[in-house]
Amino acid sequence: MRVVAALPLLLIVACAPQTDTNINNDVDIDAAAERAQSSINAYRPDTPLPANDPVGPPPSTDPMPSPTPTPNGSVPDGLEEPLAPPPPGAPGGLPDDRTPISEAPAAPDSAQGAAKVVERYYALIGERKFKPAWQMWRGGGAGSRLTPADFADSFSEFSEYHANIGAPGRVDAGAGQRFVTVPVQIYARLKRTRKPYYQIGSVTLQRSDVDGGTAAQKTWHIQQVALKPVQKR
Known part of the structure; x- marks a missing residue:
C-alpha cells in the first residue's frame, strides 16, 4: 500500500508546473524512480503481516471446540447407530413366514386377534404408557409378577423401545383354556x-x-414373555 502511494507522488513532482522560481529544479527523476522500483521489488505478498497491521486479518481468539467426551463409551447425540433389526429368516430375525394374512377383520378370539393384542401391548410400552400395558397381563397385571412400578422400571434403561410382530401360531386348547404363541x-x-x-x-x-x-x-391376556438378546453382526 505504501508503494502504490509513492508512484503518484513522484508523477506530481515531475509534472507540476513551475510557478515558484525558488523551487529546486535539480530533482533527479531517474533516482526517484529507481528508489520506487526498489520498494516494489522489496515487497513480498507472502510475507506474514504483523499482528497490528490494519489490513491484515484479526488474530483468531476462538479456537475450534474439542468434542465433548462421553462417559462409559457412549455415542454423542446425532451419531447413533441406526436401529436395524435383523430381517426375517436371518439370525435374530422373525421366522420368514410368507403365508398371506387375510385382510378381513380378525375375530377377537382368533389367533390373529391375539397378535393384535401383542401389537397393542408393545405400542403402549413404546409410548411409555406402562400401566395399561401392565394391565394386559393375565389377572389384570398380576400375571406379570411385578407391581406397576416395577414393571415400568424394567424398561427404564431404554430411551426407545419397539417391536415387530410375527404371524401367530395355532390356537391350542386345554381344560377350558385357549393358548396361542x-x-x-x-x-x-x-x-x-x-x-x-x-x-x-x-x-x-x-x-x-x-x-x-x-x-x-x-379376552386374550398375556401369560408369558420369553425373550433372549441378539448380538447383531
Whole structure:
C-alpha cells in the first residue's frame, strides 16, 4: 500500500508546473524512480503481516471446540447407530413366514386377534404408557409378577423401545383354556450408551373358553414373555 502511494507522488513532482522560481529544479527523476522500483521489488505478498497491521486479518481468539467426551463409551447425540433389526429368516430375525394374512377383520378370539393384542401391548410400552400395558397381563397385571412400578422400571434403561410382530401360531386348547404363541422381535436403544439393543422371542397369550365366563375372561391376556438378546453382526 505504501508503494502504490509513492508512484503518484513522484508523477506530481515531475509534472507540476513551475510557478515558484525558488523551487529546486535539480530533482533527479531517474533516482526517484529507481528508489520506487526498489520498494516494489522489496515487497513480498507472502510475507506474514504483523499482528497490528490494519489490513491484515484479526488474530483468531476462538479456537475450534474439542468434542465433548462421553462417559462409559457412549455415542454423542446425532451419531447413533441406526436401529436395524435383523430381517426375517436371518439370525435374530422373525421366522420368514410368507403365508398371506387375510385382510378381513380378525375375530377377537382368533389367533390373529391375539397378535393384535401383542401389537397393542408393545405400542403402549413404546409410548411409555406402562400401566395399561401392565394391565394386559393375565389377572389384570398380576400375571406379570411385578407391581406397576416395577414393571415400568424394567424398561427404564431404554430411551426407545419397539417391536415387530410375527404371524401367530395355532390356537391350542386345554381344560377350558385357549393358548396361542406370537413371535416378537424387539429393537430398542439403551439410554446409557445410546446403542441399539435387539431381542428375539415370543409372547404366549391365554383366554378362558368355559361357558358362563365373563367377557374379560374370554379376552386374550398375556401369560408369558420369553425373550433372549441378539448380538447383531
